Amino acid sequence: MGENTTAAVKNPPPTTGGRGFFSKLYTGTGAFQIIPRRKQFYVLTGVVVLVCILSMAIRGFSFGIDFEGGSRITFPATPNTSTSEVSEVFEDTVGSEPVSVQTVGSGGSASFLIQAETLSVPQSAEVRQALFDEFQPVGADGAPTIDTIGVSAVSSTWGGEITQKAIFALVVFLVLVGVYIAIRFERDMAFAALLAVLLDLIVTSGIYSLVGFEVSPATVIGLLTILGYSLYDTVVVFDKVEENVEGLFHQRRRTYAEQANLAVNQTLMRSINTSLTTILPILSLMVIAVWMLGVGTLKDLALVLLIGITVGTYSSICTATPLLVTFKEMRGNIKGHNKKVLDRRARAEERAAAAGRNAAAVDADDDGADGDAGGGVDDADKADADGGERPRKTVAGTATKPRPGARPASKRRKRS
DSSP: OHHHHHHHHHSOOOOSTTSOHHHHHHHTOSOSOSSTTHHHHHHHHHHHHHHHHHHHHHTOOEEOHHHHOEEEEEEEOOTTOOHHHHHHHHHHHHSSOOSEEEEESOGGGOEEEEEESOOOHHHHHHHHHHHHHHHOOBOTTSSBOGGGOEEEEEOHHHHHHHHHHHHHHHHHHHHHHHHHHHHHSOHHHHHHHHHHHHHHHHHHHHHHHHHTOEEOHHHHHHHHHHHHHHHHHHHHHHHHHHHHTTTGGGOOSOOHHHHHHHHHHHHHHHHHHHHHHHHHHHHHHHHIIIIIIOOHHHHHHHHHHHHHHHHHHHHIIIIIHHHHHHHHTTSHHHHHHHHHHHHHHHHHHHHHHHHHHHHHHHHHHHHHHHHHHHHHHHHHHHHHHHTOOOOOOOOTTOSSOOOTTOOOHHHHHHHO
């Protein structure tokens, strides 16, 4: 037993510290300490959420005309005409810049869309005439006509109705999802998932406020869409957590937090793959919407989806499961189990330390014995180096005794 312990101390088992990042990512062996570092993620998330809340309270949002009301002007695009030229004609006529000017559609069906603050009837007539004089848009018969320029008023009530319906749908959605998760999994998982989703909404809305992206009805619809993705990713992780902690109290090898961290690692690659395969089509949608079609609704929807899914991926990994572990560790049964695990490890470490000390003592004794035996060898070697004879080994009591039949020593000296 002593030899085995000594060998174990001198030759420790290989560790996984030298494995590559992607190897650990794909194997999901718990190499990424996400749950043990949850306080750092809490601080990071708290700072981001605080900045977002302050921005929404101080800067507010840049609402589109669907929420604040305004005028919308459309007319067929003419060749070699840019949106900046249209904006200059509008500003010279009205005296103020339009909210936005964009190209809608492509090819022969392309048209200009001008969004501006509410125009009076005389202003609308002046803008129509100025645009017709400058660009000469043609009708279906190919002849220039002012009738192709349309001016319509947009009421703010439509955006308000969309917002009210979206808030109602959001509340119903959260209640139903919370009940489902509580029944399918457990109450703590439902609280953690809903809290993570609320943080997703706050951060996504805060980014819109900070950057100044325009909030349109498509933005509100996109917010509801990202809730489903965020919850889906969180439920996948929770399902793995539930599988890992099954029979937790019948073993004393790992704590609840360690089992949850293992579940996060085992689903980490799946979460990243799901996010990438979702984000790539959204990026394609943005390219098509912004650079090719110039469709404002598609652009708004794609932008909020891109931000929301990125935030949702972070929250499902670094917020939802850490919150679940925090909630769990407030309960007495989890505290008691963690204490048993830690006590067992402490006893094992004490036994290992004692075995190490015993093994070191045995090695020290062996080294001392080897040193004593080596002294004779050193003397023989020294004699060889000096060119003398090796000292003969003598036996006590026999060194001066002549062998049987030998001549006396005095006669041997006289003859020689």
